[in-house]
Amino acid sequence: MYISKIYIRDFRNISQLEYFPDKGLNILIGTNAQGKTNFLEAIYLVTNRTSFRSVQDRHLVKFNEEGFQIQIDYNLDDKNNSLKIEYLIGKRKKITLNNKRILPDQDRLKATLFTPDDLYLLKGPPVRRRSFLDSLLIQISNDYKRNLDDYEQLLSRRNNLLKADSLDMAMLEALDHIFAATAAHIIMARLNILRHLEKYAVNSYQTIGGDDTLRLKYAVSFPLPAGKISYETVKEELLLNTISLRSRECRMKNTLVGPHRDDINFYINEKNAKIFASQGQQRNIVIALKLAELETIHRTTGVYPLFLLDEVLAELDSQKRDLIIGVLQESSFQTFLTSVEISLFRDINGKIIRLDNGKLIL
Ligand SMILES: Nc1ncnc2c1ncn2[C@@H]1O[C@H](COP(=O)(O)OP(=O)(O)OP(=O)(O)O)[C@@H](O)[C@H]1O
Ligand SMILES: [Mg+2]
Structure with missing residues (x-):
């Protein structure tokens, strides 16, 4: 276009x-x-x-x-x-x-936009990085937008249950199944898009003069087994984690695991870029990420x-x-x-x- x-x-x-x-x-x-x-x-x-x-x-x-x-x-x-x-x-x-x-x-x-404010993609809080992935996924998938809207609603219902004066345990347990099922769709979509983004970003980073190796990792807020990850595994592991965190969540009155707590980690030569990368390196990582976004949109939509x-x-x-x-x-x-x-x-x-x-x- x-x-x-x-x-x-x-x-x-x-x-x-x-x-x-x-x-x-x-x-x-x-x-x-x-x-x-x-x-x-x-x-x-x-x-x-x-x-x-x-x-x-x-x-x-x-x-x-x-x-x-x-x-x-x-x-x-x-x-x-x-x-x-x-x-x-x-x-x-x-x-x-x-x-x-x-x-x-x-x-x-x-339109893919870079403003100086985007440097906070790396340095800022996790919500910035999650929104970056979400807005990219929304642009290329209608299902994603629907799942994300559903998830946000379920999360707020879940938090309301946890905040209530007397806990409706049966309701919470029933909600947890659909919560994990919806959350797993989001996590799988983000894991998948990040694999594409990483491939293009690593390439772009080298083209624009990065001598070091860049690596991107989707950091899930609960432990997942090593190896290939399926939708079923994510759903089951999230559910298990929610159960084991039950008393803590009741104390904290908040949902402690799920895609709303996930993050993206950036590594330069296997060192966390947020902590160790120079100004120029950070800028180059964000530019490479934007170029990767552009390429991902092109490959998935043809434009x-x-x-x-x-x-x-x-x-x-x-x-x-x-x-x-x-x-x-x-x-x-x-x-x-x-x-x-x-x-x-x-x-x-x-x-x-x-x-x-x-x-x-x-
Ligand atoms: N609604 C408005 N009506 C008239 N002028 C405005 C309005 N909003 C902002 N401006 C003016 O636009 C100018 C800023 O424009 P802009 O942000 O595009 O600058 P810039 O060329 O990008 O500068 P910089 O290099 O500093 O980023 C300011 O002088 C500001 O007062
Ligand atoms: Mg300006």
């Missing part, structure tokens, strides 16, 4: 902007606060229908204006489409695909997402920067990358644009 035209009006600090992107690499240059992240945010908003910065829609409207409009013309499966999002303060967003009104969750386009990269090259040495730029130039997907430094991009196979106070300078 690629965007052939972008039109933005009264969005953040952008009054009016029209851009015909390159099918491959697009580089947005500008000093601080000129609108580079805003530009990426506009693309993300039209593809995902929400911003990646947690703000209300009205904050996205240019100061002193009444609403914004973003339109992209894009090519998907050799068909040209036009997607428009219009917003007026106080009203709901209006989304149209080829001039026909659609709902916010219809016809979403896939490459857009790749939106905000300040991805900061902190990296010049050799690593060049290697990443090389990968992006040669790729089959479309990239929008922001940077404050134009000197990094000489003889680029792609387009370079400059943003100055929300205005585009070609």
Whole structure:
């Protein structure tokens, strides 16, 4: 998939902007606060229908204006489409695909985003890593979304039972079977996707200059036997663990095992990257993971997402920067990358644009 035209009006600090992107690499240059992240945010908003910065829609409207409009013309499966999002303060967003009104969750386009905040994928709490896997799985499987919704409901019912003044043991035991059955679906899907992600991430990590070996491991919150793991094994082991933890869970009034307690561990040369990796190594791991996400989506859906990269090259040495730029130039997907430094991009196979106070300078 690629965007052939972008039109933005009264969005953040952008009054009016029209851009015909390159099918491959697009580089947005500008000093601080000129609108580079805003530009990426506009693309993300039209593809995902929400911003990646947690703000209300009205904050996205240019100061002193009444609403914004973003339109992209894009090519998907050799068909040209036009997607428009219009917003007026106080009203709901209006989304149209080829001039026909659609709902916010219809016809979403896939975009993989890197922001400096994503470094917390590695350094932050486990919930970040679980959400990363969940949002990837939701993009490629409808079953996963259903199982996850069911699991969240079951978990909250289970926790409510544990929190009640008098414990309904029969109810808890009955719930545990369906709880373990649903949990096992989630764990199996995550184990499976992580195997794919690891394969592509290890590859990408080396391509972008990682000399060390990267390894990813899905850390289940209860012990599983070594060797090949089946759905049945996960379900039974989880159930056994829940039973053996019964009195502790009753004391703590909380569900102590299950996919909501799982994590992903990253290892560099078999050492935990969260503790031992350098800044540059951490950044490279996250970039490799994003490239792996892109490849996983492509292999499972047949479509490459857009790749939106905000300040991805900061902190990296010049050799690593060049290697990443090389990968992006040669790729089959479309990239929008922001940077404050134009000197990094000489003889680029792609387009370079400059943003100055929300205005585009070609
Ligand atoms: N709703 C809005 N209306 C007008 N201007 C806004 C709005 N929201 C943010 N801005 C302005 O947009 C500018 C920031 O834009 P943006 O975050 O895209 O900068 P940037 O080019 O990515 O800079 P940096 O290199 O520092 O990340 C700020 O000057 C901010 O005041
Ligand atoms: Mg920015």
